[in-house]
Amino acid sequence: MNDTDKPAPLRSRPTFRELTTFGVVSLALLVSLAIAPAKNYFSDWRHYQKAYVKLAGERQSGNLVRNFHGGIRQIWIPKLGVVDRCESCHVNQIGALVGVSVQPFRKHPPVPHDLDRFGCVMCHRGQGAATSVEEAHYATEAWEQPLLPARYLNASCGQCHLGDLPGTPRLNEGRHLLSAMGCLHCHTVTQPDANVLKPTDDPPPLIHIAEKTSREWIYAWIKNPQAYAGSATMPNFQLSDQDAADISAFLIDQSTPSLAVKNIALSSAPAQTQPVDPTAAATLYGSSFCSSCHAVQNAAGNLVGGDFGPELTRVGSKVKVEWLHRWLKDPGQFEPGTRMSHYRFDDKQIDLLSGFLLAKKDEDLLSNVHLSQADAASIARGKKLVTEDGCAACHQINGVAPPQNFAPDLSRVGSRALSQIVFLPGMKHNLPDYITAKIRDPRSFGPALKMPKFNLSDEQTTALTTALLAQTDRAAGLPHELLQPAERRSDYHPGGDAGRLMEDLRCLSCHSINGNGGDMAPDLTREGSAVQRAWLEEFMSNPNTLRPALIRRMPKFNLSRAEIKTVSDYILSAYQAPGFDSQTLDAHQLGPDAAARGKQQFYSKYGCNSCHIADFKNDKGYIGPALAGVGNRLTPVWIYEWLKDPSSLRPGTLMPNPNVKDDEARDLTAFLMTLRAKPNGGKK
Amino acid sequence: MRRPLLLTFWVLLLAGCARNSAPKLLSPTAYGVQIVEVSGGKQIAAAGSVLPQPVVVQVNGADGNPVTGALVRFRGEGIAFNPSQGLSDSSGQVTTAVQVGFAAGDYQITAETPKQAGGVISINLRQTSLGYEATLGKAVNDKYCIRCHDPESTPERVSNFDNLSPAPHQFSDGATYNLMKDSDLLNIISHGGVALGKSPQMPAFGKTLKPAEIKAVVSYVRAVADPPYQPSGVKYAK
Numbered sequence: 001m002n003d004t005d006k007p008a009p010l011r012s013r014p015t016f017r018e019l020t021t022f023g024v025v026s027l028a029l030l031v032s033l034a035i036a037p038a039k040n041y042f043s044d045w046r047h048y049q050k051a052y053v054k055l056a057g058e059r060q061s062g063n064l065v066r067n068f069h070g071g072i073r074q075i076w077i078p079k080l081g082v083v084d085r086c087e088s089c090h091v092n093q094i095g096a097l098v099g100v101s102v103q104p105f106r107k108h109p110p111v112p113h114d115l116d117r118f119g120c121v122m123c124h125r126g127q128g129a130a131t132s133v134e135e136a137h138y139a140t141e142a143w144e145q146p147l148l149p150a151r152y153l154n155a156s157c158g159q160c161h162l163g164d165l166p167g168t169p170r171l172n173e174g175r176h177l178l179s180a181m182g183c184l185h186c187h188t189v190t191q192p193d194a195n196v197l198k199p200t201d202d203p204p205p206l207i208h209i210a211e212k213t214s215r216e217w218i219y220a221w222i223k224n225p226q227a228y229a230g231s232a233t234m235p236n237f238q239l240s241d242q243d244a245a246d247i248s249a250f251l252i253d254q255s256t257p258s259l260a261v262k263n264i265a266l267s268s269a270p271a272q273t274q275p276v277d278p279t280a281a282a283t284l285y286g287s288s289f290c291s292s293c294h295a296v297q298n299a300a301g302n303l304v305g306g307d308f309g310p311e312l313t314r315v316g317s318k319v320k321v322e323w324l325h326r327w328l329k330d331p332g333q334f335e336p337g338t339r340m341s342h343y344r345f346d347d348k349q350i351d352l353l354s355g356f357l358l359a360k361k362d363e364d365l366l367s368n369v370h371l372s373q374a375d376a377a378s379i380a381r382g383k384k385l386v387t388e389d390g391c392a393a394c395h396q397i398n399g400v401a402p403p404q405n406f407a408p409d410l411s412r413v414g415s416r417a418l419s420q421i422v423f424l425p426g427m428k429h430n431l432p433d434y435i436t437a438k439i440r441d442p443r444s445f446g447p448a449l450k451m452p453k454f455n456l457s458d459e460q461t462t463a464l465t466t467a468l469l470a471q472t473d474r475a476a477g478l479p480h481e482l483l484q485p486a487e488r489r490s491d492y493h494p495g496g497d498a499g500r501l502m503e504d505l506r507c508l509s510c511h512s513i514n515g516n517g518g519d520m521a522p523d524l525t526r527e528g529s530a531v532q533r534a535w536l537e538e539f540m541s542n543p544n545t546l547r548p549a550l551i552r553r554m555p556k557f558n559l560s561r562a563e564i565k566t567v568s569d570y571i572l573s574a575y576q577a578p579g580f581d582s583q584t585l586d587a588h589q590l591g592p593d594a595a596a597r598g599k600q601q602f603y604s605k606y607g608c609n610s611c612h613i614a615d616f617k618n619d620k621g622y623i624g625p626a627l628a629g630v631g632n633r634l635t636p637v638w639i640y641e642w643l644k645d646p647s648s649l650r651p652g653t654l655m656p657n658p659n660v661k662d663d664e665a666r667d668l669t670a671f672l673m674t675l676r677a678k679p680n681g682g683k684k
Numbered sequence: 685m686r687r688p689l690l691l692t693f694w695v696l697l698l699a700g701c702a703r704n705s706a707p708k709l710l711s712p713t714a715y716g717v718q719i720v721e722v723s724g725g726k727q728i729a730a731a732g733s734v735l736p737q738p739v740v741v742q743v744n745g746a747d748g749n750p751v752t753g754a755l756v757r758f759r760g761e762g763i764a765f766n767p768s769q770g771l772s773d774s775s776g777q778v779t780t781a782v783q784v785g786f787a788a789g790d791y792q793i794t795a796e797t798p799k800q801a802g803g804v805i806s807i808n809l810r811q812t813s814l815g816y817e818a819t820l821g822k823a824v825n826d827k828y829c830i831r832c833h834d835p836e837s838t839p840e841r842v843s844n845f846d847n848l849s850p851a852p853h854q855f856s857d858g859a860t861y862n863l864m865k866d867s868d869l870l871n872i873i874s875h876g877g878v879a880l881g882k883s884p885q886m887p888a889f890g891k892t893l894k895p896a897e898i899k900a901v902v903s904y905v906r907a908v909a910d911p912p913y914q915p916s917g918v919k920y921a922k
Contacts, residue, residue, distance in 0.1 A: 106787065151731070607876075611832075620847035658887060
């Protein structure tokens with residue numbers, strides 16, 4: 001054994017170096033241990049809570065200060081996947097401290113939902129569980145969902161409310177545009193209740209297009225649809241001259257003769273420029289109420305008329321005269337699916353109208369279009385372009401099948417991860433700005449992109465973005481009992497002979513019946529209980545207006561006696577209101593005494609004359625229909641039931657429920673049944 | 685050798701700083717003595733939205749004629765302008781698109797132009813932003829109320845205002861409505877004009893509208909009142 005074998009002492013005196021290391025490590029440990037409490041102590045929410053208590057104290061809200069419990073406040077709703085700590089800073093959501101206008105202490109403005117049931121992020125997005133201002137409101141590296149800017153807030157309502165809501169005009173407009181601008185022909189949008197949104201626009205089939213228009217017009221139109229009609233919804237595909245020439249060549253080439261050519265013989269070869277009496281033509285155009293559906297630009301540049309059919313400002317530069325004659329004769333022969341009514345015009349009227357329409361010409365439109373003869377190569381290239389550009393997604397084209405899955409599915413676009421998006425240089429990295437930019441100018445994201453440029457105002461773009469932002473992952477995962485599905489349209493169609501006639505007249509283009517049809521004219525579901533036969537027949541042969549203030553009116557279809565009888569019979573028997581009991585009203589209850597009392601109520605108690613005209617000499621209100629001839633028009637039991645609850649008979653009617661008692665309703669009915677003057681003051 | 689490097693460094697540094705500095709003011713080529721509103725005041729938009737019409741102001745000189753090349757700056761708390769400043773055009777006008785803020789309520793925007801002698805002259809315009817409740821109220825208004833309470837007609841909707849006697853009050857008529865309590869307005873809408881001894885021509889909507897909708901209409905009337913509605917009760921400064 002020597003010294004070296006001696007075991008080293010278990011504890012040796014630490015060197016200075018070891019001591020220093022130990023000290024530094026301990027200090028580091030202490031500091032790191034202190035980080036958490038310090039971060040907590042200096043946290044944003046603690047800062048704001050202190051400020052709130054101070055503010056409450058300054059305003060002598062002693063109770064508020066005493067009852068204030070600090071700490072993280074959390075709303076936890078497992079069913080919705082909501083963990084929100086927003087109220088840790090936004091401590092005054094219910095407005096206990098009155099009159100604070102600074103954030104984060106401002107009271108939440110009134111909304112129909114309870115904060116505790118829905119939380120905050122359901123509507124505002126952002127990161128609910130975060131406890132710092134930065135992480136909660138803005139996009140950070142680990143969190144891509146910043147707060148939703150206020151102008152898109154309607155989008156959040158759209159997660160559960162899948163149909164129109166009165167308080168969310170922007171969302172409603174956006175959803176309407178999705179359907180009306182044709183987005184849904186290419187993109188699929190499935191709502192959380194599995195309802196697939198459907199397009200409501202009506203792109204014309206192009207299978208007989210050569211009959212209707214020229215290759216030059218097609219060329220000019222596809223180059224720039226808005227140059228022909230400012231209100232056109234067809235987007236601009238930014239085609240080159242060559243592309244447009246080839247596509248127009250193909251479209252003319254694929255066109256086949258329509259049934260109209262076969263079935264409608266023209267009496268004489270119509271001349272392209274036929275001088276017509278402009279006054280008589282304009283009168284016919286007016287009395288046929290073409291402008292209820294078609295708009296024309298007036299001298300001041302304003303569009304006058306409806307947007308249900310195409311704009312007619314330059315229609316004379318578009319259509320061929322033979323086609324127009326056949327179209328006015330019977331539109332369904334050329335296009336079976338058209339929404340245009342079959343007017344029973346005679347040849348003289350057709351000459352007048354077609355002369356009137358063909359005079360609406362813009363000589364400049366086609367003056368610079370000079371196309372070389374279409375050859376096979378050009379046609380083949382046109383077909384290739386038509387297929388690639390997806391024209392058949394909207395239009396029916398011979399030899400080109402509608403493309404499937406042509407554009408991205410947008411059902412979850414409101415939750416798209418920012419990391420998957422290629423932003424343009426200089427663009428703000430957030431989803432709403434990306435969607436807006438994409439809608440505004442799709443090709444700016446790459447010239448090879450197929451999406452065309454739509455003609456939308458800034459407000460319309462914002463609305464569309466709002467509707468798209470409603471399509472979130474969160475919405476798709478919501479419990480089903482929370483969803484408020486959109487009102488579904490039925491597929492009702494009237495049947496039998498009358499049904500065929502009503503289809504021919506396209507009644508459902510304007511009127512709704514049993515949940516199917518348009519909203520331009522009154523719902524006819526219960527019309528059979530409402531009107532008297534004599535009036536109905538007279539009205540269909542010569543529709544005078546009931547509401548003088550309306551510009552959209554029922555056109556005169558020039559129906560024959562037999563046709564009128566068929567339709568009247570059907571309306572009076574099939575469209576009855578359930579539960580109407582004509583025994584409610586005895587004849588003696590509608591006597592002169594009752595009528596006198598009713599008159600008193602009409603003018604004095606209920607002020608009906610503010611909206612209705614009972615007497616053309618004295619009354620002036622014209623919001624509701626004129627009632628001067630109502631005794632000849634409506635049935636007593638309808639008037640009685642209507643007065644008791646108008647919106648139950650015609651949902652959405654403007655007439656407020658006047659809340660009349662039974663006997664008052666009887667008196668008013670008695671009075672109204674005495675009004676038998678011809679409408680429009682025909683008989684004084 | 686090092687000089688260009690150093691220079692590059694400074695240029696880059698300055699370029700980096702420039703990003704965060706305040707937007708540079710345009711230099712005016714002329715000065716006016718008066719600034720007036722041409723159009724765009726008293727508009728209504730949903731919270732966070734761009735106003736439907738741009739705001740246009742005009743700078744006039746001492747002779748009362750428009751001044752070209754005068755600087756106009758726009759500012760307003762919580763408001764975004766595009767552009768936020770501009771030189772007046774040949775008719776003395778500057779146009780800007782205005783986006784109101786997140787919170788519903790009244791916004792004041794100020795347009796100012798520098799005076800030649802220093803200082804500025806300015807005008808204030810009021811804009812209103814509607815929150816959820818007032819937006820719902822506007823929807824109800826646009827369907828029912830507007831037909832009698834608004835004298836303006838549109839092609840789709842002819843006004844009934846002139847047919848009524850006594851004439852209805854326009855909703856912007858703050859001088860009338862601000863004197864009425866919320867409960868008064870709720871009663872008139874629910875039970876008709878007769879409920880408060882007013883014209884029976886105002887129908888009762890209590891059986892037609894939901895209570896929330898009636899409340900929303902009151903909220904809308906308050907939002908568009910001119911002069912602005914000040915709710916009674918305790919008031920505090922910020």
